[in-house]
Amino acid sequence: MTNSTKRLVITSGEPAGIGPDIILKAAKNNHMASWIVLGDQSVFIARAELLKIKIHIELWMPGDPTPAHKAGVLLLYHVPVKNEVIPGKLDSENSEYVLELLKIATDGCVDNTFDAMVTAPVHKGVICESGVPFSGHTEFLEERTGADKVVMMLACTKLKVALVTTHLPLKDVAAAITPELLSEILATLIQSLKQQFGLKNPTILVAGLNPHAGESGHMGMEEIEVIEPTLKTFKTQANIIGPLPADTLFTPPYLEKADAVLAMYHDQGLPVLKCIGFGESVNITLGLPIIRTSVDHGTALDLAGTGQAKERSLICAIKWALQMSQKANYA
Numbered sequence: 001m002t003n004s005t006k007r008l009v010i011t012s013g014e015p016a017g018i019g020p021d022i023i024l025k026a027a028k029n030n031h032m033a034s035w036i037v038l039g040d041q042s043v044f045i046a047r048a049e050l051l052k053i054k055i056h057i058e059l060w061m062p063g064d065p066t067p068a069h070k071a072g073v074l075l076l077y078h079v080p081v082k083n084e085v086i087p088g089k090l091d092s093e094n095s096e097y098v099l100e101l102l103k104i105a106t107d108g109c110v111d112n113t114f115d116a117m118v119t120a121p122v123h124k125g126v127i128c129e130s131g132v133p134f135s136g137h138t139e140f141l142e143e144r145t146g147a148d149k150v151v152m153m154l155a156c157t158k159l160k161v162a163l164v165t166t167h168l169p170l171k172d173v174a175a176a177i178t179p180e181l182l183s184e185i186l187a188t189l190i191q192s193l194k195q196q197f198g199l200k201n202p203t204i205l206v207a208g209l210n211p212h213a214g215e216s217g218h219m220g221m222e223e224i225e226v227i228e229p230t231l232k233t234f235k236t237q238a239n240i241i242g243p244l245p246a247d248t249l250f251t252p253p254y255l256e257k258a259d260a261v262l263a264m265y266h267d268q269g270l271p272v273l274k275c276i277g278f279g280e281s282v283n284i285t286l287g288l289p290i291i292r293t294s295v296d297h298g299t300a301l302d303l304a305g306t307g308q309a310k311e312r313s314l315i316c317a318i319k320w321a322l323q324m325s326q327k328a329n330y331a
């Protein structure tokens with residue numbers, strides 16, 4: 001199978017956010033593979049007018065041909081929004097539409113209509129306000145595909161950061177880090193680094209939970225009671241170093257020897273990654289039966305419709321999805 005036959009489905013996410021903007025900007029150039037964009041036709045026409053982008057929209061349905069993406073042409077699988085969309089203004093009545101895009105893309109990857117999915121950002125809060133509990137794509141995809149525990153990993157060329165816990169209030173993090181969860185996360189991370197990223201014996205730096213990795217138990221016991229014993233059980237599977245104090249781990253001498261970092265919670269790991277590579281990083285869900293990549297940023301309501309949103313992370317997410325689908329063996 002050649003690059004051009006890979007079918008990427010791209011969900012346009014929160015319609016009042018920058019998802020439509022960055023898709024339209026990215027569509028101005030030729031790209032390998034075919035893209036099927038999920039979203040409302042009127043939203044794309046209005047946003048293209050606002051951004052002064054010339055685009056030819058071709059409506060697409062399952063079973064139609066999937067030619068390689070051509071500059072200025074959008075293959076659009078039209079899904080109607082409920083209410084008219086005003087850039088920058090959230091409307092919880094459009095949340096069902098946002099979720100519908102995710103359902104179509106996920107199910108289409110599971111049944112092989114598509115080879116991989118790339119997601120533009122959604123607004124977690126407005127979906128919750130619509131009455132549907134939603135903490136993120138990662139958790140949604142885990143549930144929808146029936147996968148075992150999946151892993152959120154953000155990656156740029158210099159660094160890969162995976163997380164043990166994802167969208168959890170900070171007060172609940174310590175209790176969530178159990179030997180069972182840590183084992184599941186490590187098993188998936190190691191397998192993905194080996195199989196999807198071709199690393200034979202990956203070096204993984206694991207952060208502690210507490211300041212100074214607990215300072216020998218004087219600042220917390222999670223390292224001694226949970227993290228150290230669990231890491232020992234994986235010593236033959238990868239070069240695992242830790243638990244290390246997070247502020248030491250994220251210094252250049254340590255990072256130079258790492259293939260990936262495993263952080264205990266969202267804001268322990270991601271601020272460092274974003275400081276190094278915001279705008280050119282990709283969010284990858286490991287452990288799914290399908291391939292999913294995403295941008296490294298949110299809905300940026302302040303920029304929707306202004307033309308200032310940068311499309312680079314989306315282009316990176318598309319490239320990673322394509323590369324992963326070329327290597328994939330998801331039979």
Ligand SMILES: NC(=O)C1=CN([C@@H]2O[C@H](COP(=O)(O)OP(=O)(O)OC[C@H]3O[C@@H](n4cnc5c(N)ncnc54)[C@H](O)[C@@H]3O)[C@@H](O)[C@H]2O)C=CC1
Pocket residue numbers: 018022120121122123124125137283294295296297298299300301302303308309310311
């Ligand atoms: N993959 C996803 O669906 C993600 C969704 N979110 C959601 O996005 C919403 C807003 O989150 P925030 O914390 O405000 O983060 P944000 O990433 O939307 O915005 C943070 C700052 O970065 C700027 N920015 C973001 N993307 C940009 C781009 N492509 N080009 C130029 N500037 C850009 C924004 O203008 C803002 O100043 C939240 O509801 C959050 O849950 C956040 C991260 C990922």
Ligand SMILES: NCC(=O)COP(=O)(O)O
Pocket residue numbers: 135136137138139270283294
């Ligand atoms: N910080 C990344 C993020 O929150 C995106 O989460 P998800 O929607 O990809 O699960």
